[in-house]
Amino acid sequence: MLLDFHQVDAFTDRPFAGNPAMVYRLDAWLSDELMQKIAAEHNLSETAFLVKEPEGWRIRWFTPTAEVPLCGHATLASAHVLLNVFDDPSEVLELNSLSGPLRVTREDGRLALNFPAQPPSETGATVELATALGVDVVDALSNASHLMALLESEQAVRDCKPDFAALARLPYLGVIVTARSDDYDFVSRFFAPAIGLNEDPVTGAAHCSLIPYWSGRLNKLQMRAFQCSERGGELWCRLEDDRVSIAGYARLVASGHLLVG
Template sequence: MRLKLFQVDAFTDRLFGGNPAAVVPLTQWLPDATLQAMAAENNLSETAYFVKQGDSYHLRWFTPICEVKLCGHATLASAWVLWEKLGERAPLIRFDTRSGELRVTRADGCLWLDFPADPPRPCAPPPALVSGLGKPPREVLVAGNYVALYDDEETVRALTPDFRQLATLDNHGVIVTAPGGDCDFVSRFFAPKFGIDEDPVTGSAHCTLTPLWAGRLGRTSLRARQISHRGGELRCEAAGARVRIGGQATAYLEGEIELP
């Protein structure tokens, strides 16, 4: 069996930036063990698989060690592949996922994800979070992930986490964030419990960051930067129970997977 494989750098307009995602279109679902094995072989933060169903697509995402409930950059990469490589002509792509229906459109030079908002609430800092980050944050909140707030971009950039400590946290990743110098806010994202020490650019984290910073800055339209080694640029819009996350993408490779 031969399967198409695309690797796309998401949330960037340049090759070798943003977050690389593998995208594997399927005509029918393969066993979960096979999907997980291919994701482990790709060894990227996410591999996305989709199957067409009527006028939408069933979409799933796998890290090298597990399936996840929501992934932004691999959703953006999947929509890019459908439009740019597979001849999709619909102006709006609908994905059926574990997080409900997700929509992707194109406007103003960006692909725009329509995702559920996940605003955070204050919480007591878990000891493993503080020790794992190495520098106490000014404030800690929690939603689908922990959020550690710092005073400035330089502090976030300089963090050198103890990933073994962060991996002992409950079923959460860790977003670290601060006001940006030439953007509205910056962030980094750590998820060693899911097999990803640091994710280069995390669309799903901005489901939490967008309502957080929109509330604190008093604006619904924001520009964000994830300051990982690769780095990525995101446009964010708060819309009540939803967020819109915009970004660009560029192709790295196209090939085939050979299965027995």
């Protein structure tokens, strides 16, 4: 069996930056076991699989070790592939997922994801969290998936050197660190060793929590954000009631074939 793949760097307009995702547009679903093996073979933070079902496109996302319920950068990458490789004429892409219906639209040369807002609730900073992150934590909040640590400065976010084994023991899919920024409205980083990702370069799903949080703190509906990983990525953010808009650029960097069986 020969499967076509396309690799896209998401949340950047240049190669070798942003967050790389692998995208497969399939005629029919493969087994869960095979899709997980394919994701492990590529060993990127996410591999996305798309199938056109009777009710429309369905998308699923796999890290090298697990399927996840929501992923921003691989959705952006998938939309870029559908629109620019396969010339989908849709003005609005509708994607069904484990997190419900998602929409992707063109916006000022970028692609904008419409995702559910996931505002975090106050949790409170703990010594355990500060020790695991290796930095002072000003405050901590959480939702069902992510723990978010507010740090004192952008430099503290950039300097953070976590104990990944300690983070993996926390009862969350991932841990966000964030702070105000001079050049952007806010910056962040995202660690998810519990699902095989020590650090994710740019994380759209984390901004489902970051956008409502910083919107309330800054009293702004529209914001620019930067995820200051080694690769780095820029996001244009907007709060829309119980949804968030997360926009960014994408760049196709590779296409090829995977031989299976």
